[in-house]
Amino acid sequence: MEKQQGMVVSGYGGFYQIRLPDGQIVNCKPRGRLKKTFSKIYVGDRVAISFLPDGSGMIEDIHQRRNFLPRPNIVNVDQILIVLAWRMPAYDLLLLDRMLVIAQKAAIQPLICFNKIDLLDDNISQYQKIKDAYTRAGFSVFAVSATQNTGMDELRAALSHGTTVMAGQSGVGKSSLLNRLLPEENAEVGDVSERLRRGRHTTRYTRILQLPDSNDGFIADTPGFFIIELPADFTAEELAQYYPEFATAAPCRFESCLHHREPDCGVKEAVAAGEIDQDRYQRYLRLLSEIQEREVQYR
Ligand SMILES: Nc1nc2c(ncn2[C@@H]2O[C@H](COP(=O)(O)OP(=O)(O)OP(=O)(O)O)[C@@H](O)[C@H]2O)c(=O)[nH]1
Numbered sequence: 001m002e003k004q005q006g007m008v009v010s011g012y013g014g015f016y017q018i019r020l021p022d023g024q025i026v027n028c029k030p031r032g033r034l035k036k037t038f039s040k041i042y043v044g045d046r047v048a049i050s051f052l053p054d055g056s057g058m059i060e061d062i063h064q065r066r067n068f069l070p071r072p073n074i075v076n077v078d079q080i081l082i083v084l085a086w087r088m089p090a091y092d093l094l095l096l097d098r099m100l101v102i103a104q105k106a107a108i109q110p111l112i113c114f115n116k117i118d119l120l121d122d123n124i125s126q127y128q129k130i131k132d133a134y135t136r137a138g139f140s141v142f143a144v145s146a147t148q149n150t151g152m153d154e155l156r157a158a159l160s161h162g163t164t165v166m167a168g169q170s171g172v173g174k175s176s177l178l179n180r181l182l183p184e185e186n187a188e189v190g191d192v193s194e195r196l197r198r199g200r201h202t203t204r205y206t207r208i209l210q211l212p213d214s215n216d217g218f219i220a221d222t223p224g225f226f227i228i229e230l231p232a233d234f235t236a237e238e239l240a241q242y243y244p245e246f247a248t249a250a251p252c253r254f255e256s257c258l259h260h261r262e263p264d265c266g267v268k269e270a271v272a273a274g275e276i277d278q279d280r281y282q283r284y285l286r287l288l289s290e291i292q293e294r295e296v297q298y299r
């Protein structure tokens, strides 16, 4: 039987929507035997399907995954656009650092997107300081407003190739950005509770859409979250390797230096000299102690 290759663009209730190379979407069910060999099918999976007489399809094979992102749950992505809001809900830089670390461990290129920049008011220098810290660390930072349609051209250019997944707290404006990028889509947009200052989990399912004027640019909208944890297999020793700016510091005396209590630490010297952002370093210590506490617990 003839098989076709495609990509899982969404899935719920036991059905998966598969996009074929020509753009056609086919509603599919997985073959029973797949459930035994693979625990789950994820959005982003590359699959082979066969057609049933009624026009629906059957997922026959799931191809090897390039990478796996635990949260939001998606596979085979090239970039993660970490979306924060300037206000409502207020940005959380510890959450940002957590996501930057998780993305790098999964070998996914992170991009940082500050949305609701129209709410910046007279805090421009505060924003500039944050932007500088992350830019100097080597990350791309975008400032946009989905509602005012500002900064969207730069963002669009950064998303034109490969698959980008948007991730961030509920209410930061991921679906609003999607609607700017794909004006025909009309994704449901929620409001932010006045009392709690956070979103209401409007988006329920992850789905991948093709960007206009692009052959191979895809964007995924995902449900928001409140908290995110470092994966359980994260070690204290590897954490620093996901802080690119630490690599610019002079070498430490000890090769196993965690840049915390050790003497002759190049990273601490660079922080003291103002070459590495003090706040980023403090948040690094927070994550380090979190991992260390966990390691003690499970030992
Ligand atoms: N002021 C302002 N409000 C915005 C902007 N972008 C989005 N919003 C508002 O923020 C609220 C939440 O937007 P959504 O797009 O639903 O947020 P989301 O990230 O998709 O939320 P979840 O689906 O719950 O994860 C809506 O009321 C939007 O109108 C912006 O640039 N500026």
Ligand SMILES: [Mg+2]
Pocket: 174, 175, 176, 188, 189, 190, 202, 203, 221, 222, 223, 224
């Ligand atoms: Mg949404």
Ligand SMILES: [Zn+2]
Pocket: 252, 257, 258, 259, 260, 262, 264, 265, 266, 267, 268
């Ligand atoms: Zn050190």
